[in-house]
Amino acid sequence: MEIVLAKHAGFCMGVRRAVETTMGLVDHGRGPIATFGPLIHNPQVLQMLERQGVRVLREIPQQLAGIVVIRAHGVPPEQKAQLEASGATVEDATCPRVMKVQAIIDRYRKEGCATVIIGDRDHAEVTGLMGYAGDTCQVISSLAEAEALELAGPYIIVSQTTQDEAMFERISARILERFPRGRLFNTICDSTHKRQEEVREMCRAVEALIVVGGKNSANTKRLAEIAEGLGVPVFLVETAAELDQAILRRFARVGVTAGASTPTWIIEQVVDLLGSL
Numbered sequence: 001m002e003i004v005l006a007k008h009a010g011f012c013m014g015v016r017r018a019v020e021t022t023m024g025l026v027d028h029g030r031g032p033i034a035t036f037g038p039l040i041h042n043p044q045v046l047q048m049l050e051r052q053g054v055r056v057l058r059e060i061p062q063q064l065a066g067i068v069v070i071r072a073h074g075v076p077p078e079q080k081a082q083l084e085a086s087g088a089t090v091e092d093a094t095c096p097r098v099m100k101v102q103a104i105i106d107r108y109r110k111e112g113c114a115t116v117i118i119g120d121r122d123h124a125e126v127t128g129l130m131g132y133a134g135d136t137c138q139v140i141s142s143l144a145e146a147e148a149l150e151l152a153g154p155y156i157i158v159s160q161t162t163q164d165e166a167m168f169e170r171i172s173a174r175i176l177e178r179f180p181r182g183r184l185f186n187t188i189c190d191s192t193h194k195r196q197e198e199v200r201e202m203c204r205a206v207e208a209l210i211v212v213g214g215k216n217s218a219n220t221k222r223l224a225e226i227a228e229g230l231g232v233p234v235f236l237v238e239t240a241a242e243l244d245q246a247i248l249r250r251f252a253r254v255g256v257t258a259g260a261s262t263p264t265w266i267i268e269q270v271v272d273l274l275g276s277l
């Protein structure tokens with residue numbers, strides 16, 4: 001079997017930074033350490049952090065000792081203020097690209113613009129962005145929702161950083177057609193863009209695609225959806241142990257890519273196992 005490994009598989013800059021920040025705190029013995037929410041969407045990395053004594057905070061307590069890390073997705077400004085008020089030392093590992101979207105929203109909200117976020121309203125990054133946008137924020141995740149949208153006055157459109165580019169273009173074009181007073185900011189991060197483009201290219205050259213990543217990772221699922229949309233058989237796995245070897249043996253050329261929160265060691269295990277088939 002020939003294996004084609006994507007150049008942009010695995011940790012993106014923001015995830016790497018968040019994991020390195022947390023591991024740096026562990027290495028310097030600066031505990032107790034907690035992350036506010038799971039640091040990244042990868043169960044194997046989370047188990048590794050747990051073994052190092054890093055706790056996951058689901059809610060903000062009144063009082064907190066030690067260090068709390070804000071993950072790459074960021075948080076609404078009120079939550080950051082509450083974390084600081086709890087007495088803990090706050091290490092903000094919000095990805096700089098997410099901070100840029102937060103800054104755009106903040107600036108235009110102050111100028112009286114409403115915000116439309118194209119993204120998944122249940123995703124932590126979008127929750128954080130909504131906190132910057134205030135009451136006039138609307139989250140749109142489909143063309144049907146764009147048709148039902150109501151807007152009055154000036155507004156901006158931004159994107160969740162991991163949105164599918166083609167979907168973002170279709171939805172934003174329709175919103176601007178209906179409400180021409182908007183200003184568009186394509187805030188999809190390059191890392192996502194390159195990873196998705198590479199999947200589209202790979203799908204032309206392979207018989208099947210393996211996407212490695214957490215089952216609850218939105219950007220991982222999106223890679224699988226893109227390949228599915230192009231008619232290529234896709235296998236989404238968290239680890240090499242989930243590979244169906246009997247089925248995979250039928251393919252002569254298989255592509256491998258991975259979501260932004262998949263560590264290199266898991267990608268290598270997948271490639272090694274495929275290589276042994």
Ligand code: SF4
Binds near residue numbers: 013014095096098190
């Ligand atoms: S996908 Fe992009 S925006 Fe999101 S954490 Fe990674 S580098 Fe940052």
